[in-house]
Amino acid sequence: MNIEFIEEKINEIIAELEKEVMELVTDETIDKQNTNLRMKPLASTKQILVNALDSIKMVDRLNREDMEK
Secondary structure, X not given: OOHHHHHHHHHHHHHHHHHHHHHHHHOOOOOHHHHHHHHHHXXXXXXXXXXXXXXXXXXXXXXXXXXXX
16 A cells, blocks of 8 residues: 555645635635634544544554564
């Protein structure tokens, strides 16, 4: 499994999410409540991606450890 490739692609997606968040934060046409409501799915998506990457790395590490035995 190419962990580096997976991590690179997930980081690209996270960077795009962060751009969307910055656009929301700097958009003065929407109020604070709507800004917060629009940011929740973006923050949740980022957390899901981070957790998925951590899980993939853990599975890969465990697989390598099993193969060494």
